[in-house]
Amino acid sequence: MTRTMQLTLIALVAGAVSCGGGSDGGTIDPSPTPVDASFVPDPNAPNPATDLTVTMAERGASDDIVSVQVNVAGTSGIYAAAFDVVCDSQDGCDPASVEFVQTSAGTLLEHDGNGPNYTATARGVWPVVIGASRSGAVAGADATAPETLVNLVFRVKQTGSFKLKFQNAALIRLVNNVRQPISGTSWYAGSLQGS
Numbered sequence: 001m002t003r004t005m006q007l008t009l010i011a012l013v014a015g016a017v018s019c020g021g022g023s024d025g026g027t028i029d030p031s032p033t034p035v036d037a038s039f040v041p042d043p044n045a046p047n048p049a050t051d052l053t054v055t056m057a058e059r060g061a062s063d064d065i066v067s068v069q070v071n072v073a074g075t076s077g078i079y080a081a082a083f084d085v086v087c088d089s090q091d092g093c094d095p096a097s098v099e100f101v102q103t104s105a106g107t108l109l110e111h112d113g114n115g116p117n118y119t120a121t122a123r124g125v126w127p128v129v130i131g132a133s134r135s136g137a138v139a140g141a142d143a144t145a146p147e148t149l150v151n152l153v154f155r156v157k158q159t160g161s162f163k164l165k166f167q168n169a170a171l172i173r174l175v176n177n178v179r180q181p182i183s184g185t186s187w188y189a190g191s192l193q194g195s
Contacts, residue, residue, distance in 0.1 A: 028101055028153065032062035035194040038140035045188035048073070048146060054083075054171070055146070055188045056164065063100065066192060069148045070130075071152050072108055072171065075182060077140035080109075080133035081149055083169035085189070087126055087162055097158040098192055100128040111141040117184050118150060122170065128152070135145030140173050164189040165175035 039058035046053060051087040052074040059067040072078060085100070087093035102120070109116035109132055132150050134141065143146075156162070166187040172179045 007028075012039045028155075031061055035156055035159055037061050037064045037066040038156070038195070039066050039190055040161075041190040042188040045190075051186065052168070052182070052184050053186045053188065054081075054149070054166070056190045057093050059151055064194070066154055067157040068152045068190075069106070070150050070152065070156065071146040072122060072143040072149050073146040075171065075185075076106065076143065076144065076180070077138040077173045078143060078149075078171055079174040080131070080172040080179065081170065082131045082172070083187070084127040084128075084129050084167040086128075086165045087167075087192070093126060093162050097156070097160065098162045099157070099180050100126070101153040101157050102152045103130065103153070106132075106150045108141050108143055108147040112138070113157045114138055114141075120152075133172075137174075137177065138160050145168050154186065154192055156192050159194045162192040162194070164192060 002024070005026060037054065038061050041057055043054060045055045053072070055071050055073075057071060059068045059069045061067070087098055089166075104116060105116065105118060114134045116135060117131075117133050121127075121129045130152070131179050169185070169187050171182040171185050173182050
């Protein structure tokens, strides 16, 4: 990761705006002619995740809406995270097939009653740029076993398989009040499915 990319990720997380902690944004209406949505994790992802990994897993689905957990395992002192979720046209993604709907808080950054800041790009835009950060001069959170960093909600509008990828991704630790990327992290996404 280049120094410019690191600074961009850190600036994104540092400038995060609170989205109200555990709010999920309310009820999401299905499409008029919904498909059945689901999520399939990357088959290369370790299960259970024990090394320093970030993985996606299905949290739940209803009609054309699927909620996906972004889970972290195998490290300690996590203060923040920044990443893009990409679903590009070569994988069949466009606004007519798949869209990002919203994000909601996970449990990892909430440790010790902290009120983290979460940000996400506007609905329906690819890539989805996510930032999450603990608030204040507090210690980072530990995720020795898998724990949810954030939840992402997608709408699948057409039948097919739509591959998600992580890009520009970093977990960040606070060392002497300086944000530093945690090296050695493996990132595994998966595929949204419409049937």
